[in-house]
Amino acid sequence: MFDRDWTDGLPVVAPTEVRVERMLGGTSRDPSSVVALVPPDLVECTVEKVAVNAVMAGCRPEYLPVVLAALEAICTDEFNMHGVLATTMSVGPIFVVNGPIVGEIGMNHGVNALGHGNRANSTIGRAVQLVVRNVGGGAPGGVDRATLGHMGKQGFCFAEDEEGSPWTTLAEDRGFDRAQSTVTAFCGEGPRLIVDQQSRSADSLTRMLADGLLGVVSSRMVMGMDAMLVLSPEHMARYRDAGWDRARFIQELSAHLMVDTDTIVAGAGDIDDGLPTGLAGLTLSKFRPGGLLVVHAGGTAGLFSAIIGGWVNGPMGSDPVTKEIIR
């Protein structure tokens, strides 16, 4: 299978007929039904083809509905998987799972939530990436032109800690019901930490988080790229104690994400890169409205949160897409 260029560089499980049949038992969908047109070649991809790749990735059958919904999410014009592949920026699809299915298939939203060690987290995103490679024809060095890439492109999927959060969930924020299982696809870089071990008030921590978020992608980039903020439980405790809900947090955070364009135009600070000088003298928001996705996840010890920088947003690039997971 390596020789046939069917793998992502790691060993895969041989997709025998028996294993694929067993995988197909994880969904009520007809194996011959088309899930999506998969970029970059815009190939009609059936449930069976997804199942073959899910076996190879190491998925259990009960993960298949998540893989199918995740694939549907990225194969939309809004997500623009073709552009996500073709860009030289080091981004890839990142999946956040919400709802009852998280507990049912044993996904990890706790210790090392963004890392390895959980079979569902480790294989769902991988299965989607194998479909893009094998069915869509999007392989590194081919249409995938990332200058550097990141390890999350092997498959980056995690769940939100809903029970431990005092806030509405990411899925609720995006218009879904808490009883629905969903997967949200976001085009992003690898995660980086924001360390704040001393803030004891919501206001102080918010200022610190904003300080880190201002550097997303580039300190000179405003409005054009989104970000995902993964708040850890110990950081979330500051907001629980203060009685802030999600809306209050976004409101307060946004106030600290206003940028004086005099400081980021081309040439400011002796840096050539920056906004056109004609945009000097303005105050702009770092992120467009709704351009910051906030998720609660992580172990219960550790005053760290994580930022995942995005890519070109909106019709010019990629918008986050949430799909309901159908069993």
Place this chain on the structure above:
Amino acid sequence: MMPTDLTVLDPTAERSPGERALTDRPASLSGLTVGLLDISKPRGNVFLDRLQEHLTTLGARVERYTKPTFTKPAPADLRYEIATRCNAVIEALAD
């Protein structure tokens, strides 16, 4: 004990894309129409402006086109327009 032969299902699209030969390279650009496609990245126009100067000197007629966004393939209508109006096309990257 593992079986010595193992049949696996094909994870690929199982497609056999058709192949078409490239159009022969013209011996000269004089009198031909050359399309210049800007992919909408910063400074791509700088490169294409220079190319247009050179091509015009060589006697070519130049038509300029622009993709709506560099993040997506050129729309089919735009590709059709270029293919039917131009003898050659140059697509500019940028940055």
